[in-house]
Amino acid sequence: MNRAARTLVILGCVFATAAACGAAAPAQPPPTGPPAVTEPGKVGPLHVQGRFLADESGAPFFWLGDTAWSLPLNLDRDEVVEYLDTRAGQGYTVIQAVAIFPQAGGPGPNRQGDDPYRGSLDRLAVTDGNDPEDDEQYDYWDHLDYIVEEAAQRGIRIALFPVWSDDQVGSLLTERNAEAYGEFVGTRYGDRVIYVLGGDAGADDVEDIWRTLAGGIAAGAGSDVLMTYHPQGDQTSAEWFDGDDWLSFNMIQGGHCRRYDIRQKLVSSTFGASSDKPFLDGEPLYENHPWCWKPGDGYSGAVDVRSDAYWSVLGGAFGHTYGHHSVWQFLGTGGRPAELGARGGWEKALTAEAGGQMRYLRALMESRPYTLGAPADLVSDPGRGAGRIQANQASDGSYLMAYVPDAREFTIDLSGLAGPTARTWWFDPRTGTARRAGADGPAEERTVSPPDDGDWVFVADDAARAFPAPGTPVTAS
Numbered sequence: 001m002n003r004a005a006r007t008l009v010i011l012g013c014v015f016a017t018a019a020a021c022g023a024a025a026p027a028q029p030p031p032t033g034p035p036a037v038t039e040p041g042k043v044g045p046l047h048v049q050g051r052f053l054a055d056e057s058g059a060p061f062f063w064l065g066d067t068a069w070s071l072p073l074n075l076d077r078d079e080v081v082e083y084l085d086t087r088a089g090q091g092y093t094v095i096q097a098v099a100i101f102p103q104a105g106g107p108g109p110n111r112q113g114d115d116p117y118r119g120s121l122d123r124l125a126v127t128d129g130n131d132p133e134d135d136e137q138y139d140y141w142d143h144l145d146y147i148v149e150e151a152a153q154r155g156i157r158i159a160l161f162p163v164w165s166d167d168q169v170g171s172l173l174t175e176r177n178a179e180a181y182g183e184f185v186g187t188r189y190g191d192r193v194i195y196v197l198g199g200d201a202g203a204d205d206v207e208d209i210w211r212t213l214a215g216g217i218a219a220g221a222g223s224d225v226l227m228t229y230h231p232q233g234d235q236t237s238a239e240w241f242d243g244d245d246w247l248s249f250n251m252i253q254g255g256h257c258r259r260y261d262i263r264q265k266l267v268s269s270t271f272g273a274s275s276d277k278p279f280l281d282g283e284p285l286y287e288n289h290p291w292c293w294k295p296g297d298g299y300s301g302a303v304d305v306r307s308d309a310y311w312s313v314l315g316g317a318f319g320h321t322y323g324h325h326s327v328w329q330f331l332g333t334g335g336r337p338a339e340l341g342a343r344g345g346w347e348k349a350l351t352a353e354a355g356g357q358m359r360y361l362r363a364l365m366e367s368r369p370y371t372l373g374a375p376a377d378l379v380s381d382p383g384r385g386a387g388r389i390q391a392n393q394a395s396d397g398s399y400l401m402a403y404v405p406d407a408r409e410f411t412i413d414l415s416g417l418a419g420p421t422a423r424t425w426w427f428d429p430r431t432g433t434a435r436r437a438g439a440d441g442p443a444e445e446r447t448v449s450p451p452d453d454g455d456w457v458f459v460a461d462d463a464a465r466a467f468p469a470p471g472t473p474v475t476a477s
Contacts, residue, residue, distance in 0.1 A: 043152045045191040046226055048248055051278050052318045052370050053226075060370040063280055063319025064362045065094035065159060066355075067328045070104035072097055072144045074330040076111040077132060080147055086350045088154035091359030095151055096282065096321060098161040098199065099144060099185065102168055104329040105336050114140040121163075121172060121181045141188070148192055157194060159282075160185070161230065162213065164199035169206050178209050182216020190221045196251070196282070198230040203240040214246040230282050234262050238273040249318070250279035254308055256300070257292040260385045263308070267315035268375060278318045284308040286323040287354045290341040299343075303405065303455055305354035306429050307386065309361050310403035310457065314392040315375050322358045324349045360432035363471040364401075364457065371395045378402065380411040398465050402458045403429075409449040414460050417443040421463040424448070426456050427470040434459070434469040 046053045046061055053061040066087055075083060087095065100107050100116050108115035112135075117124050129137030130145065148158050162185045163173050173181065185195075195217050197210050214227055226248040229237035233255025241247040250270050254263045270279045287305045291297040309320045325342045326332075332345035349355075373395040379402060382389040389410055391402035397418030404410060414422045424437035437448060440463050450456040459470045 043155060043157050043192070045224065046157075046194070047224070048226070048278060051276070051316065051372075053249070053278065060366075061093070061319075062362050062365055063094050063321070064092050064358055065096050065280075065282070065319065065321035066092050067283060067286070067321060067323035068095050068330075069098045069161075069164070069328045070101050070106060070330055071095065072099060072140070072147055073101055073106045073108065073110045074104060074333045077143075077146060079111075079330075079333070080150060082347070083350070084147075084150055084154050084156065088156060090356055091362050092156060092322075093362070094157050094159050094194070094319075094321070096159040096161070096196065097147065098164045100163045100168070100172070101161075102164055102166065104339060105334055108140065110140055110143060111334070112138065112140075112143060114138075114143070116140045121177045124181075124184065145188075148189060152192065158192075159196050160189060160193040161196045161199050162217070165197075165201040165206075166199055168199075169201065169209055173209060173213065175209050175212055178212040179216035179219070182213040182218075183220035184216075186217035186220025186222075186225070188220075191225050195221075195225060195227040196230050197227065198237070198251075200230065200232055200253070200283070202232050202235055203229065207240050210241070211244065211246070214244075218246060228282075233257070233283075234259065234266060236266055236270040236273075236279070238270050238275075238277075238279075242273045242275050242277065247277065249277050251282040252279060254281045254284040254312070256285050256289050258386070260388065264311070264315075264388065267312055267317070271316040271374060280317040280319045280321065281308070281312045282321050283323060284312065284321065286325040286328070287352050288342075288344065288349065289325040293340055295341045302352075302354035302357065302430075304386075306357060306361075306455060307403075307405045309358065310429060310455075311388070311390045313361060313365065314372070314390040314401055314403055316372065316392065320358070320361065322355055324352055324355055327355075357430060357432075360427075360429055360471060363432055363473065364427055364429075364459075367468060367470050367472050368399050368459075368461075369394065369396070371398060372401075376400065376416070378413050378416070380413075382410075383408075397462060399459060399461045399467065401460075403455070404450060404458065405455045407450040407453045407456065409447060411445060411447045412458065412460075413445045414443040415445065417460060417462045419443065419462040419464045423461045423463040423467075425459040425461075425470050426451055427459055429455055429457060432471050434471050 127139045130142040131137045228251045233253045236252040237250045289300045326349040330346045371394040372392045376391045376393040378391040379389045387406040389404045393400040422443040425434050427434045461467045
């Protein structure tokens with residue numbers, strides 16, 4: 001495409017200091033009403049409420065994300081629709097995408113032949129008009145606008161990375177231009193997106209660049225927008241920014257190796273960070289990913305991905321992000337070679353086993369009040385590594401859950417339930433179905449055994465609450 005006639009908008013004002021992001025909101029109780037329904041075209045702003053996120057009405061919101069880092073770069077308009085239709089049908093509520101991505105063929109040009117900038121962030125390639133039929137109007141940022149709008153029409157929010165930090169922070173993004181670029185992005189997208197700073201990197205020695213970018217976003221979008229930071233594997237944003245007002249919630253990256261104990265400590269330390277902010281894993285083990293990037297060691301399977309998800313959510317996270325190693329790079333587009341041992345095209349990968357099963361995690365959590373507390377010591381022998389059992393008990397004693405990856409028998413204490421009688425269930429994270437685990441009985445210690453081989457979630461309710469079967473949607477009263 002001929003883009004020579006494009007008008008370049010110069011980001012003129014570079015502020016001397018980062019703008020303040022406002023005072024921290026007072027602590028609020030967690031939402032307990034029916035979950036937020038992601039209706040087409042209705043994706044209003046979210047806010048932090050206790051350990052969770054809630055919409056404007058106070059209804060809780062479950063973050064079920066997908067890592068689609070190179071979406072603005074590698075898919076055309078028709079493919080964007082195909083991708084979003086599939087993920088919407090699978091129950092995803094958030095898509096994590098990067099505005100300026102240096103991998104998977106980036107940072108540009110994209111499929112339309114457009115670049116996000118010319119030479120530096122001071123010279124963003126922005127044109128007048130946005131007609132997709134006119135190459136001189138429809139630019140890189142118009143295509144990102146289209147993605148945000150199409151996602152909203154499907155009830156999905158975009159978690160937007162203004163820039164991917166790996167090899168770009170301190171060079172492309174600097175203290176000199178970070179505020180102006182942040183204000184450009186914040187003004188353009190307002191509270192229609194969730195802002196994620198970072199991008200697979202720690203913040204050592206560049207904290208002020210990120211704080212400056214956050215100040216610019218707040219100046220452009222308003223101080224009430226949600227922001228977080230995406231670190232490197234085995235890291236948490238709490239290491240650098242937990243006390244910062246701009247950081248709405250913490251994000252960890254569980255990573256792509258078999259470091260089970262490190263991941264467990266990462267979850268527990270982030271839950272226990274001093275500010276008590278919500279958190280989630282923004283990049284866990286991808287499906288069909290070579291272990292530690294070594295194809296000779298084999299590839300992750302569906303149970304590995306499910307385990308990461310249930311360990312994290314029952315560890316206190318307010319949601320979870322899924323990823324597939326072929327989808328984030330949209331393997332098969334543009335004739336690019338596979339990166340980092342990926343295999344198989346992105347369209348087939350959209351129907352991978354665990355990717356479709358993440359909806360059952362969301363359904364399980366939305367079938368109970370949003371009152372999970374700290375990871376609970378309820379199982380007498382939880383084990384370690386790939387077979388570790390993770391339990392959590394609602395702060396009001398209305399229910400508890402325990403995820404067992406390997407179908408082994410275990411002993412669990414039900415005495416923390418609010419009532420004297422427990423109603424117990426087995427929930428299958430592979431199918432989203434639930435069955436009773438025997439008749440109602442005393443809320444006391446008991447030994448339980450999963451129905452068959454595979455991973456299961458044991459659910460015990462205060463019988464007096466008469467909850468529906470786990471995974472059954474809760475309706476408004």
